[in-house]
Each structure stands twice: as C-alpha cells, then as structure tokens.
Amino acid sequence: MGSDATNDMTKNERKPGRMSEQRQQRIRLEISREAARLFWEQGVAATTGEQIAEAVGLSVRTLWRYFRNKESCVEPVLAQDGEEFVALLRRWPRDVSLEDHLMEWAINRTKDPDQQAFDQAVIKMTVLAEKEPDVRTAWLMTNDRIERALVEIFADRLRRSPDDIEVRLHAAAATAVVRVISEDISAALMAGADPTSLGNTLGQMARAVHTATGGAVGDPVDP
Amino acid sequence: MGSDATNDMTKNERKPGRMSEQRQQRIRLEISREAARLFWEQGVAATTGEQIAEAVGLSVRTLWRYFRNKESCVEPVLAQDGEEFVALLRRWPRDVSLEDHLMEWAINRTKDPDQQAFDQAVIKMTVLAEKEPDVRTAWLMTNDRIERALVEIFADRLRRSPDDIEVRLHAAAATAVVRVISEDISAALMAGADPTSLGNTLGQMARAVHTATGGAVGDPVDP
DNA sequence: CGTTATCCTGTCACTTAGTGACAGACTTTG
DNA sequence: CAAAGTCTGTCACTAAGTGACAGGATAACG
Structure with a gap:
C-alpha cells in the first residue's frame, strides 16, 4: 500500500501505444x-x-x-509566427530591452527554403483572415491563446500575479498591437513589398508593445 | 439617359416589401x-x-x-454592451475627457427592469465565453467589430486617416483592454459582487484606454 | 525479439448544421 | 386596391461532426 503504481513517474507519462x-x-x-x-x-x-x-x-x-x-484546421499555420514570437519572449533576458532582444533574434535568424515556403502560407492565411469570417475566427482564437501566454510571461517579468488585472491588460494590449502589425506586414508582403525592411517592423513591434503597456513592458528590469 | 432609375435616393433605399x-x-x-x-x-x-x-x-x-x-446566434447579446459603448464614444465631445464623458453617462443612465434582466444574459454569455470555445469565437468576433468601429471613431477624433497604422494600433489596444475589463466585471458580478462599484470600473476603463493608447486617446482635443 | 497493454486509425451508421429552390403569405409604396 | 418585392415555411439535399467497434500499429518490458 501507499504506492500508486504506474503513477510514480515525475512527469511526461508515456504509455505503451501512445505516439510522440x-x-x-x-x-x-x-x-x-x-x-x-x-x-x-x-x-x-x-x-x-x-x-x-x-x-x-x-x-x-x-x-x-x-x-x-x-x-x-488552419490554426496551426496561423499560430506559426505567434508561437515563434511567444517562444522568443520566453527567452527574453531581464536585463535586455525588448527592441534589442527582437533585433538580435532577427539577425541570427536562419532562413531555410522550406521555412520560407511555409511563411508564404502563413501570410496568405493572415490576409485571408481579413475577408473570410471562418478564417478570421481561427485567427482571433490563435491570438487569444497568444494573449494567455503573454499573461504568464509578463507576470513573470513584472514579478506580479497572472491574475493581476494590470498584467492581463498589458498582455491584451500587447497582443492586440502585435496582431495588427502582423496583419499589416502580411498585407504589405502580399502586395509585393520588400521583405528586407522586416528588421524595421520588429522595432515597430517592440515600440508598439512598449506604448500599449504604458511603458510597463519593453524596458530592461532588474533581475 | 444618364439617369440610373431606382438609384436616385440619397440613402436608405426602401423597397416595396422589405421590412424595417x-x-x-x-x-x-x-x-x-x-x-x-x-x-x-x-x-x-x-x-x-x-x-x-x-x-x-x-x-x-x-x-x-x-x-x-x-x-x-449569441452575438447580438454579446454585442449589447459593446454597441452601447461604441454609441457612447460616437457622442464623445472633443473638449471632454473620456473619463468625464463616461462618468456623466453613468450618472444619467436609466435602469429599467427589463434592461436589467437582459444585462444578466449578457453577463452570463461573457462568462460562458471563458470556457466554451464556440461562445468565445462569437465574443472575439464581436470585439473585432468593435475594434473596427473604434478605428473610425479614433481617426475622426485624432483627425487622421482610418488607414493610419497608429490609429489602428490605438483602436486595437483600446478594444483589448475594454474587453478584458468587461470580462473581469462580468466574472465579478457573476460571483455576486456589488454592482454599485460600477462607476469606478468606468473610470478604470477610461484610464486603461488612455494608457493603452500611449496617452493619444482620452484627453480633450482641440475642436 | 516477442509479449502485452494501450493507442491510433478506418469503416459504418447516425445526428445535426446549413443551403438551394419554390410557392404562398405578407408588407410597403403608389 | 394594385403592383412589386420581400419574408417565411416546406421539402429535399449536402456537408459537418460524432459514437461504436474492430483491426493494425507502437512503445515499454521482459
């Protein structure tokens, strides 16, 4: 007694036939x-x-x-960029500004051709989301999930509770502006804009987040 | 020639059997x-x-x-408060701050009993939207429409183009924070909170919009 | 490497969501 | 009232999505 069999793994319980x-x-x-x-x-x-x-x-x-x-069905494609963005924010060092962090990432970013073809699909769906209501709902749901992730990330960075209304407001505002800029970039790229100006738009995102959070998120914070 | 028949009305073309x-x-x-x-x-x-x-x-x-x-099907109910909010912003005088405008409205607001019963439904759906994915999509779509309305309103107030990216960012951020506060209030009311503290939450909304727009929206502007 | 427990997948039958076509009732304008 | 057009219900239909079950695949364990 006292031992729950098959329950003693620390985490990641992998059962016999389950696929990875x-x-x-x-x-x-x-x-x-x-x-x-x-x-x-x-x-x-x-x-x-x-x-x-x-x-x-x-x-x-x-x-x-x-x-x-x-x-x-399109959510994984639509979520592509957002997930990457969220993952990037998770690795955001406390002593670095958001703008610097995004910029550094942009520079080290590798662009394999398969990935680029995939990006094309992401852009297409983001643009399609402007007109097709069903795709739009998927797009909004995707951003809703991003917002929830940002709540956790911001709470952690600001050393506040994820239930804190201010933290949630910052996350919501930040997600909203990132979404709008994404839509804007996608539309521009679809119209044939030059993708080399992308470094600039990351700076724009960082500044927009800083503004939308009333300056609460974006600057370095003490460790 | 030169006259497109049936097309000479200024607006509001009412055809024979169409209902109001x-x-x-x-x-x-x-x-x-x-x-x-x-x-x-x-x-x-x-x-x-x-x-x-x-x-x-x-x-x-x-x-x-x-x-x-x-x-x-639930969108009209979910949109209820949002539409009212948008209508309120449309009547927002240029020489008044957002906080004052919302406060004045809160005071003059009449609360007939039928309306109150209806509010209950709005609250229930807003809370339901937290858990039920289908209701959440409806809620997000509703807020998406509000955002588009705010773009027009903000563009008008700031004397800028609705296509201006900054205007759209402000509208998105503002809508997002208003949504979060709405969710928060609904959850609180559902949990049995005292509704008399609502005047305070309108102030909170006004301040949140001001913050989320980097101070661009909320203050009086010159006529 | 084989056994075993558990899963993933396809087939089938089924309910519900949602649409096109048409006819009759209805409503507004003149 | 007449005319023109819309709104609604009925019917038949396609597509979305689910429950149940059986066989094949898969990972852990010996």
Whole structure:
C-alpha cells in the first residue's frame, strides 16, 4: 500500500501505444498546410473535410479527431509566427530591452527554403483572415491563446500575479498591437513589398508593445 | 439617359416589401436571447438549432437566414454592451475627457427592469465565453467589430486617416483592454459582487484606454 | 525479439448544421 | 386596391461532426 503504481513517474507519462507529442504536432501541421492551400485556392466554403483528408492521406474520421471543426484546421499555420514570437519572449533576458532582444533574434535568424515556403502560407492565411469570417475566427482564437501566454510571461517579468488585472491588460494590449502589425506586414508582403525592411517592423513591434503597456513592458528590469 | 432609375435616393433605399431594419434587429435579438438562455442552461453542444427556432417560434430554415451558424446566434447579446459603448464614444465631445464623458453617462443612465434582466444574459454569455470555445469565437468576433468601429471613431477624433497604422494600433489596444475589463466585471458580478462599484470600473476603463493608447486617446482635443 | 497493454486509425451508421429552390403569405409604396 | 418585392415555411439535399467497434500499429518490458 501507499504506492500508486504506474503513477510514480515525475512527469511526461508515456504509455505503451501512445505516439510522440512531436509526431502528433507534425500531423496537425501537415493537415493545416493542406487545409490552408485548399482554402486559399478555392475558398473555405467550397473546401470539404473530405478534400482535406484526401489531400493529407487520412480518413475523414481521423481528420475530425485532430480538429474539432473545419475552421480550426488552419490554426496551426496561423499560430506559426505567434508561437515563434511567444517562444522568443520566453527567452527574453531581464536585463535586455525588448527592441534589442527582437533585433538580435532577427539577425541570427536562419532562413531555410522550406521555412520560407511555409511563411508564404502563413501570410496568405493572415490576409485571408481579413475577408473570410471562418478564417478570421481561427485567427482571433490563435491570438487569444497568444494573449494567455503573454499573461504568464509578463507576470513573470513584472514579478506580479497572472491574475493581476494590470498584467492581463498589458498582455491584451500587447497582443492586440502585435496582431495588427502582423496583419499589416502580411498585407504589405502580399502586395509585393520588400521583405528586407522586416528588421524595421520588429522595432515597430517592440515600440508598439512598449506604448500599449504604458511603458510597463519593453524596458530592461532588474533581475 | 444618364439617369440610373431606382438609384436616385440619397440613402436608405426602401423597397416595396422589405421590412424595417428595426424589426429585423428585434427578431435577431429575440433569437439571441433564447439561444443564450439555452446555451447557458444546457451548453452549446447540447443545444440544437431546432430548439432555438422552436423557442422563438420560427422555422429552422428561417433561423439560418438570420444567422449563418449556431455560435453567431449569441452575438447580438454579446454585442449589447459593446454597441452601447461604441454609441457612447460616437457622442464623445472633443473638449471632454473620456473619463468625464463616461462618468456623466453613468450618472444619467436609466435602469429599467427589463434592461436589467437582459444585462444578466449578457453577463452570463461573457462568462460562458471563458470556457466554451464556440461562445468565445462569437465574443472575439464581436470585439473585432468593435475594434473596427473604434478605428473610425479614433481617426475622426485624432483627425487622421482610418488607414493610419497608429490609429489602428490605438483602436486595437483600446478594444483589448475594454474587453478584458468587461470580462473581469462580468466574472465579478457573476460571483455576486456589488454592482454599485460600477462607476469606478468606468473610470478604470477610461484610464486603461488612455494608457493603452500611449496617452493619444482620452484627453480633450482641440475642436 | 516477442509479449502485452494501450493507442491510433478506418469503416459504418447516425445526428445535426446549413443551403438551394419554390410557392404562398405578407408588407410597403403608389 | 394594385403592383412589386420581400419574408417565411416546406421539402429535399449536402456537408459537418460524432459514437461504436474492430483491426493494425507502437512503445515499454521482459
């Protein structure tokens, strides 16, 4: 007695037949890419779940096991940049300003060709989100998740509670301005703008976050 | 020639059998109330379109003519407070601060009992939006529309273009903080908080908007 | 390497969401 | 009242999404 069997692992309980988290995500992303392609080519309404499933090589039933509805199929693609941004903020050193941190990242950033092709899909979906309501809901849900992540990150950085209303306000405002700038950049790139001016837009993001949080987030803080 | 017949009205083209805009909105609101009630009582998934239609006394076909899908049925209820807020901002005099304007409105506000019962539904849906993904998408879409309205309002007040990125950033940040405060208030009221402290929260909103816009929106501006 | 416990997946049958077409009731303008 | 156009319900239909079950795949363990 006193020992809960099969429960003594510290974390990450991997059971016999379960497939790796990584592989799950890969499949979700694969589905998302195809869904994004089809949505772009023929519109959301004209694209059926069957088409998406077929494009990926899955049964329709399995598709609905990975995504609860058609719109959410594009979320992994839409979340791409946001996740990267959130991951970047998690590594944000306390003694560095946001602008410097983003800039340094922009410089060290590697751009493999596969990634670039993928970025194209992200841009397309972000632009599509302006017009297609179903894609827009997916886009807004994605940003909602980013906001929740930022609450944690900001709380940590400001040494405040994630329940603190001010922290939540800062996270919401920051997410909102980052979203708008993303939309703006996507629209510009789609219109054929020069991508080399991207370093500038990261600075713009940093400044926008600083402004939208009333200066609370962006400057270095004491360790 | 040179005269496009049936097109010479200045605006508001009313055609023979068309019913008034007002009546349309009333029906939408009626549907929304019933949908909100059912969603609250039994959850979204367990509520069918047929149930909503029956509760209102419409055929299912007609229900789908008023709303393109199930989630969006609650949008009119969720939009209630937001629309009021937007209407309030439209009447915001240039020589008055946001805080003063909101406060004055709070004082002159009449509270008839039917309205109060309705507010209860708004609060319930706002709280429900925290957990139920389908209601959350509706809530986010509602706030997205508010944001677009704020772009126009801010552009007008700041005498800038609605396409100006800064104006859009201000609108996005402002909408975001107002949304978070709304969620906070709703949660508090649902938990049984005293509604008389509401005057204070309007001040909080005004200050949050001022902060989130970097001080650009909130102060009086010259006429 | 084989066993075993657990999963992931496909098939099938099913309910619900949502749409197109058409006919009749209704409503506003003249 | 007449005319023109809209709103609504009925019917038939497609597509979205789920529950149940059986077989194949997979990771842990010996």
